[in-house]
Amino acid sequence: MAETRRAGEGSGALAHCASTIFVSAFLLFLVQPLIARQILPWFGGSAAVWTLCLVFFQVVLLVGYFYADWLSRRPLRTQAIVHALLLLAACAMLPVIPDAAWKPTGQGDPATGVLAVLAATIGLPYLAVCTTGPLVQSWVARLHAGDAPRQAKVYRLFALSNLAALFALVVYPFVLEPVFALRAQAIAWSAGFGLFAVLAIVSVLAVARAKPSPVAAAIHAPAAVPASPLSWADQALWLMLSALGTVALLAVSAFITQDIASVPMLWIVPLALYLLSFVLCFDSDFWYRRWLFWPAVLVLAPVMGWYLNTPQRSLPIPAAIGLFCAGLFAICMVSNGELARARPGPARLTRFYLLLSLGGALGGIFAGVVAPHFFNGYWELPASLAAPGLILLWLVRGRQQWVWFGFALAVVVGFAAFLRMDAVAVSTNVFYASIAALACLAVLYTAWRARSWAAGAGLAGVLVSAIVAWLSIASVREADNRTMLRVRNFYGALRVEQFGIPGAPTASRRLMHGVISHGEQLQGAVQRRLPSTYYGPESGAGLALLTNRGASQRVGVIGLGVGTLAAFGRSGDTFRFYEINPRVTAAARSHFTYLADSAATVEIAQGDARLLMQQELEAHGSQRFDVIVVDAFSGDAIPMHLMTREAMALYRRHLLPTGVIAFHISNRHLALAPVVKRLAEDVGMQGVRIGFKPAPGNPTLEHASEYVLLTNDGRFLQDPVVRERGEAIDATGVATWTDDHSNLLAALQWTIKP
Template identity: 35%
Template sequence: MKRLALPVFVAATFLAAFVLFAMQPFAGRALLPQYGGAPHVWVTTAVFFQVAVLLGYSYAHAAPKRLSPAPLAGLHVALAIVAFIAFRPNGLVGAAALGKLLAGAPPGVRLLCHLAVTVGIPAFFLSSTSPLVQLFVTRTKTISNPYYLYVASNGGSLLALVAYPAVVEPNIGLATQSAWLRAALAAAVACVAASAWLGRLRPPDGAPDAPSPAPTEARASGATGEAAEGSPAAPDAATQWRWFLLAFGPSLLLSGMTLHVTTDVVAIPLFWVVPLGIYLVSFMVAFGRYGQRISGPVRRMALLFGTFLICAMHANVASLWAILPHALYLLLAATACHSILATLRPHPVHLTRFYFVMSLGGAAGGAFCSIVAPLLFRDLTEYPIAIVLVAWLLVDGTDRLRPWFLAIPLLTGALTYGLSQVSQRCALTGSTAAALVFGPVILLAHGFSKYKNRYALAVAGIFVASTLFLRGDLAYRNRNFFGVLRVVREGNGRFLSIVNGTTTHGIEDVRAPGTALSYYHPTGPAGDFFGILNQQPPGHRVFIIGLGIGTLGAYAAPEDRWTFFELNDLDVYLAKDAGYFHALSSMRAPYEIVVGDARLELEHRTAAAGDADVVVVDAFSSDMIPIHLLTVEAVKLYDFHARWAILFHLSNQFADLAPVTAAAASAVGMSSLVRTDLELSPADVGKRASRWLVATRDPQLLRALAQRNPDWVTPAPTRAPWTDDKADVLSALSAKTPH
């Protein structure tokens, strides 16, 4: 029986984790067209699944206390069957009646309710499986250390995480995914049912008891009295608090690093897979066979590298290579924290309590970053907070707080400020400036690395000083659910720009606010298109998806009517009411601003076919257009409204979107031309390189564009277009040509 039991337990743990982590991206991807706006859909979906894990671990901790093995096995099998019946993937893919029922509720509430109804019970069941199966292993004494199954659980999670963007999404449509996911859930249910049946059995006579913690480990785990002699006493409150913090810190670091890199370093679709994969690997290493042996060296490396990460954060380099310091630190820091967690794990009798507290810390870290931080901070402050917290957690030496410790952050902060002034006077920028400002102060801070509180205060002083004094020409900064927007002065105050991360979304000349600059310059592709439009009879109706600062309004004629669709209300405030930008007030045509997801808003107007001459797609999430705005279904909707043409702004750093956009236009019967404008002469003040694509049914427009500028060319042949059912994002990244 033992030979049979172990493979069943491993399969149940692995499959449950695999299906759970495949279900999360599937649910988020399926709901994008219905709720719009990739950022808040993905964030809300992640929070939902974190809560599901917490609830599942809570059930796994509470149920064994109240039920003997046989009733517990029966309860979990019943839950497995209910989860399989309740899984409604078609409710995600298709139009759900729930959306109509909750039409008046905020989008976030509707999304959470939609997830709860369609995947809530399966997510709850799958989350509870890993700790319960490990408890079954403990009771049957199948193996001496049930915590090794945690490695199998994280292995299943990692495999699903890598497979979804690399294999599943590019090749399998959502309808087929839902069928396969249901089959995988059935297999997981079968394995879990077998595990529950085996878990109700008594161990064979003579089977060894599960090992108690070693004496040093027992003391670290908070065991006292009888616990030190080997009996499974419950861990004390101080130990459980350490569990919570050691889970909270890496979770906060994961969320903060993901937001920082995708907004301030490189904005790449699906990048969230990389840090989450690293996070799962850290669990596998920490709870594996050699986790405790490498704990000390990894901890020292994380402390050393954490201070140098400060320099990387202020280098202001937008490059794929700039990701590496952040990814390496996340791996080291998370592995170090989780190795300490593995050292503090209790007797297997208390493993469900251990996993419950861990999940509570992990969920709290994610919730703080996605819900609390946007309310408290105007910038991505949670990332530096996570680095300071992890530094405090990893230092071995303890030191009682004393009043003179306050001099430490003042010292590191003052040195940071002084070196920043030297850097500015020497006109240093980028990596050179970061090395000068932070190199000496990092070495100073590392001198305190033997003492927990002193080291954390030293690092905190650096971050506070860099926030207060290294603002450069920042005029305004604020944050909401959709991210951080900054207003920056350029050209000795002549220009104001609105910036999201490393991406500029509009530039205004304060001397001539009605001038089209940046990507919208008159000598660029946008200037070509609107030059031809304004040669037509007056009175055009123009829909603009994405506001920025309203720069395109410079091309509006008095007889025109323009409508801007903008998802981010903070962007609307900055462009219209904050007093920084005047492009909208300088418009010669009347305009209106509709706040909401453009695709959803246009769907509500389906009774008015051809109610616009032109639809311009100029919406960005940091550096990328949200996927659901470039699918065949989206282009069909734009074509329904636009009588003459659709203009797509495709400029970005890491993806070639022209082929898939042209393929989507071709799928609805439209022809396309694309122009990549790299000509930036000194005379074109305020101009930025850009790429635009025009889709139309009017051959005269295409001929006029080609005559106006020979750089308007037919897009290169492509593979299948993106649809709401399937989108191969990775191929667009690999096909990128610099511009």
């Protein structure tokens, strides 16, 4: 009877612990976009804000795992008291709604302000949530003390936590965000945290009650053997594998969303695959098979490297996305599968998770903070493709001396080929095929001499790393001859491309951010002064600037691009550009002449437009613009804080009563015209859609464009051109976007425009 009762108590305690872990992981994943979206409009809505949030969450996660590792070595009673105090202190910080007192004043470093508001609003609740996974798993390990088989299954709870994170990933953008306002989400999350706190306390009490008797533990326990100390090699491997998965995730996500297709919410796919790999690898040893996933990585990594080395991006977009998602999944399965194989016993559980957290934090800081400062492109992507081969060599190290022979052979062949690359007379494909054949022969020869496929696998890994590095270097040296400038920072990677002979009338230059064009300019002495791309005279912006034009104009433009709209400037006009990315400003000045050629006075305000306009209003009053052009919605991650009721109120205060607001909404994936129309109705303005499709082969490089013009000026609305070209917009069923609630999913066009 006693044993039956203890078994029942143990099952109940395990159910409590599993519920606690699931709820904590679900809350952990929900709070990150929730809190970031609340503070985004305060600090400009830039990519830097998201990056700082990411760094904050990773650092707190690391601190939480340190805390769990330290506390797990204490008596259970001490753990219960200390953790309960942390939970109570975290509850005192609820709800997770930032205090308006933390809004920036425009003075000081914005980064400091972001970190301060995060710490004050979510610091302790996030710390309490992120410590729960490893801590509760250590409680379950105590529950099954002396039962080695059941102790080994404690890592399945880690798979459960990642399953909860995957569930949260789907629920937030597709269920919670479209339906609930941010304040309601924050209150609901805070209520969920209260439930989690109760579950955590109940779990530790249940574990304490269900603790096995000393007699039972003695029966089932093996002979006491002191735990061997962890080797530095094992801990280094955990760090490398954890960092590899994080870097690959961030690098692939950035590449496919900016360089392959600017599709909204596409970032969900790689993140879901990353979490799925954790679920599979830590659920059971059944899912991870070395014979399947290592060859997949060794095949897909060079193919992905080849794609990076093809300037024309020869694969169709769906195939390219599929290739990189498949490669990411294979890399994540390898990194997390090897982590699952190398996991220590439950006595080392919290140290294992601590090092996983440290590796993830280092990988995130490298890809999210270091790389944008020191790389001019997404070079962390080829690094993550080359790393698995080196890790494979590390795994088979010391087992076969022939691995080192093969390594030397691969280096010699690769180096000789690289030196001769520019002198090869045959086609590039034949040359690459020859090198690949030599590499395969080297692998087979090494495996045959060593009488072990482990040696061949090690050599194959080295060859893959060499091939990826080779392709990456080749892409810099020779793959893209038309690139004049390649730079990168927090806001992404930019490049200036040259078409035709520099200086020729038909030559042109284009500024690209991934696959998004920021403008193009012809190079001829006359042609370079003509507005092009989305900003020609017949575009919505051109119509707003040329209709009922006064003797002089004051124009505000959100989004500089290459400065094309400055071509409309006359003597006496003022064009004030708001540009958040200093790299764009530098490129517009150094490689394009629209700003220098303009007869108008050109001003550039560096920073987020909404934040700057608010500061200008408070310091100097209204800018009294005749026209405001809002040009920030061509990509996938649109700055929604520039298209809300609060943003419209700010624009109107800077606009003359007869002024026009021109929203540039040319976007292949989002139907934004109804959203802008609803904003116009909300503030009592009239709105018309202006579409333009140029004739094929037009000499001024004009592109098809879509604008919505908002105004209360009757003369403008009655202008014959506006009446002829203006189209009515149906905004039925569209809710007004606010800082507290916006529904990007509803604006998504499932049928993509050509």
